[in-house]
Amino acid sequence: MPEVNRDERALEPGEIVTIAPALAAEMSEHLYVVIDGFNDPRYTVALLGGDGYQWPNVAREDIIPVTPQRIVRVTTGDGTTAYAPA
Known part of the structure; x- marks a missing residue:
């Protein structure tokens, strides 16, 4: 999955x-969707296809915009559904 320009532009709600990697232990390596700007430059994100849990106050420098060429739906170890790069 190629990275899209990782500059410091504002992120829009609905962006994937x-x-x-520094947050992978806490949040897992999945795709997320931007919910809203928490307190720019911080954002609220939610696991794409998840159970609705949101991570508020994620710093912009920890968010990597992507353009998925293909994603697949997977079931995680705890039984929730997620989407991951194919």
């Missing part, structure tokens, strides 16, 4: 993103 992933997170920086």
